Each structure stands twice: as structure tokens, then as C-alpha cells.
Amino acid sequence: MTISIDKPMFEEVSAFQKKSENNTRDLTMASEHDEAFLAPEMNAFGRQFRNYDAENERQKSVEEFYRLQHINQTVDFVRVSKLIRVKKMRAEYGKLDKMVMSIWECCELLNDVVDESDPDLDEPQIQHLLQSAEAIRKDYPNEEWLHLTALIHDLGKVITLPQFGGLPQWATVGDTFPVGCAFDESNVHHKYFSENPDFHNQAYNTKSGIYTEGCGLNNVMMSWGHDDYMYLVAKENGSTLPSAGQFIIRYHSFYPLHTAGEYTHLMNEEDKENLKWLHVFNKYDLYSKSKVHVDVEKVKPYYMSLIRKYFPENLRW
Numbered sequence: 213m214t215i216s217i218d219k220p221m222f223e224e225v226s227a228f229q230k231k232s233e234n235n236t237r238d239l240t241m242a243s244e245h246d247e248a249f250l251a252p253e254m255n256a257f258g259r260q261f262r263n264y265d266a267e268n269e270r271q272k273s274v275e276e277f278y279r280l281q282h283i284n285q286t287v288d289f290v291r292v293s294k295l296i297r298v299k300k301m302r303a304e305y306g307k308l309d310k311m312v313m314s315i316w317e318c319c320e321l322l323n324d325v326v327d328e329s330d331p332d333l334d335e336p337q338i339q340h341l342l343q344s345a346e347a348i349r350k351d352y353p354n355e356e357w358l359h360l361t362a363l364i365h366d367l368g369k370v371i372t373l374p375q376f377g378g379l380p381q382w383a384t385v386g387d388t389f390p391v392g393c394a395f396d397e398s399n400v401h402h403k404y405f406s407e408n409p410d411f412h413n414q415a416y417n418t419k420s421g422i423y424t425e426g427c428g429l430n431n432v433m434m435s436w437g438h439d440d441y442m443y444l445v446a447k448e449n450g451s452t453l454p455s456a457g458q459f460i461i462r463y464h465s466f467y468p469l470h471t472a473g474e475y476t477h478l479m480n481e482e483d484k485e486n487l488k489w490l491h492v493f494n495k496y497d498l499y500s501k502s503k504v505h506v507d508v509e510k511v512k513p514y515y516m517s518l519i520r521k522y523f524p525e526n527l528r529w
């Protein structure tokens with residue numbers, strides 16, 4: 213079991229003092245209660261979480277995944293042409309013309325997805341959604357927007373399914389990073405970026421590249437994947453999730469920022485506020501992965517009530 217009570221909240225969480233400026237509650241209030249989440253030391257395979265250097269078969273395929281991702285995620289892949297300045301993947305998937313379905317239908321559909329980038333997950337995707345949502349609900353019982361954010365954060369992975377154009381894994385999952393500026397060394401398996409054409413392009417390989425300091429992440433092109441897609445789905449379908457929830461969905465795979473603390477020069481003030489909630493969320497996303505399954509039918513009514521509150525019944529995908 214990965215969830216325990218009567219343990220102190222993670223240090224970095226209780227250290228947050230500033231009030232959030234969006235319509236979410238103050239973080240210090242949210243972490244004042246006693247119940248807390250205890251991060252386990254081992255993943256479901258009895259190994260450390262996010263160990264990308266271990267010597268085993270799974271790591272080899274994860275490393276091959278990152279080799280392909282790092283070679284292929286370029287500025288031109290994310291945006292089609294410098295002349296018309298449209299973003300290729302964002303333009304194509306931003307059309308939301310692939311499917312009409314509800315959030316819950318997508319949760320079920322996600323079970324067909326295999327994530328080749330994840331060294332820690334061996335359970336059906338819906339279990340990962342519910343395990344992270346239930347763990348965060350336990351510690352933050354009043355932040356219902358956060359429970360729902362956890363439930364839906366990985367739904368964007370459906371873009372790898374045939375009915376969504378069957379994007380390759382490297383364009384769907386894995387950690388994300390900005391394109392158009394230098395690839396920071398904190399990116400896992402960084403060495404493969406040397407085979408990325410942008411790596412040798414002087415317009416793209418300086419610390420800020422095509423961006424300016426403090427420009428805000430909203431102006432930064434991220435490598436394309438499930439984060440940005442699900443953010444577009446939520447936004448374009450008029451979700452009323454608070455800005456912190458939308459930020460979590462959009463940047464939860466951006467480990468070089470939220471865990472390594474790099475790329476912070478690209479953030480603006482709003483990003484800095486939202487990042488505090490992403491730090492909270494990340495622990496539950498990462499460490500709730502366990503073999504103890506959540507009873508789907510038991511918790512479904514609760515999540516359905518949240519979905520109704522923050523989303524239309526049917527969404528364009």
C-alpha cells in the first residue's frame with residue numbers, strides 16, 4: 213500500500229507561503245491537515261522510481277523511446293513552417309475533429325493505450341488515473357478541481373490510438389521540453405539530442421533560443437505530446453477548471469522544469485504561482501503508481517459529479 217496517514221506533508225509543500233492568485237485556495241491551508249501522502253521508495257517492479265540508468269530490459273526499451281523522441285521533436289515538427297507560422301501538431305490536433313465523447317468514455321478508452329516511456333507503470337491506465345486522483349483526494353479533500361485534474365491529466369495519450377491518427381509513442385508520451393532553445397542537460401537521456409537537427413541550429417541552441425526571458429510558458433513551444441493535447445481539449449471545450457488545473461495538465465510531464473528546476477527563465481509570474489500546485493500534483497502522479505487497484509464502480513459516481521461540474525457532457529476531441 214502506498215498511502216499512509218499521520219505522516220508530515222512533503223517539505224516543499226508546507227514551505228509554500230504565498231497566496232495563489234487564481235481561484236484555487238491558498239496552498240498553505242490546503243496542506244494544514246494531518247493526513248498526508250507517503251512516497252514509497254520502490255516502484256511496482258521493486259526498483260527506484262524514474263531510474264533511467266538501470267540495467268534491465270525495460271530500461272532498454274525506455275531508452276530507445278527517448279532516443280527517438282529526442283531526435284524527432286524539433287521546432288518544425290511542432291510548427292509546420294516558418295512562413296505560415298502555424299504550429300503543426302497544435303494546429304492539426306487543435307481542430308478537435310477526431311471524436312466526440314465524454315470525459316468518462318475517454319477514461320475507458322485510455323485502457324487501450326500502452327505507454328512505452330514509463331519505467332514505473334504496469335497497471336491499466338485507468339488505474340493510474342484513479343490511483344493518483346484518489347491519493348490526492350485523500351490529502352486535499354476540499355480541492356475537488358485537483359481530484360478532477362488528476363483524473364484527466366493523462367487522457368491526452370489517446371492520440372496514439374488509430375482513431376486519433378495513431379501518433380508514434382515519441383509524439384505522445386514521455387517527459388516534455390521546450391523546442392526552439394537549448395535542450396537542458398536535465399532531460400533524461402540527453403545525449404540523444406545531439407542527433408536532433410535543432411541541436412546544431414544556432415537560432416535554437418542558445419539558452420533562450422527564439423524566446424525572451426520571462427516570456428511565459430504560454431509563449432513557449434513544448435515538444436508535442438499528451439499534455440498539450442489534453443490542455444487544448446479542456447480549453448477549447450470550455451472547461452471551467454481553474455488556471456492551476458489547466459497548467460498541471462499542460463506541464464505535468466515537464467520534469468526538467470518542475471523537478472530539475474531548469475528553464476525557469478522562461479516563466480512569468482502566473483507560471484510561478486501555478487508551478488506550486490504542479491509540485492503538489494507531481495508527487496501523486498509519480499508515487500501513487502501501485503498494484504493496489506481502486507474499485508472503479510465505487511468511485512465513479514463521485515468523479516462523474518465533478519466531470520458534470522467542470523465539463524460539458526460531450527467534448528470534441
Ligand SMILES: O[C@H]1[C@H](O)[C@@H](O)[C@H](O)[C@@H](O)[C@H]1O
Pocket residue numbers: 327329330331366385386387388464465466467
Ligand atoms: O513516462 C512518463 C509518462 O509518459 C507520463 O504520463 C508522463 O507524464 C511522464 O512525464 C513520463 O515520464
Ligand SMILES: [Fe+2]
Pocket residue numbers: 365366438464465
Ligand atoms: Fe502524463
Ligand SMILES: [Fe+2]
Pocket residue numbers: 340365366497
Ligand atoms: Fe500520469
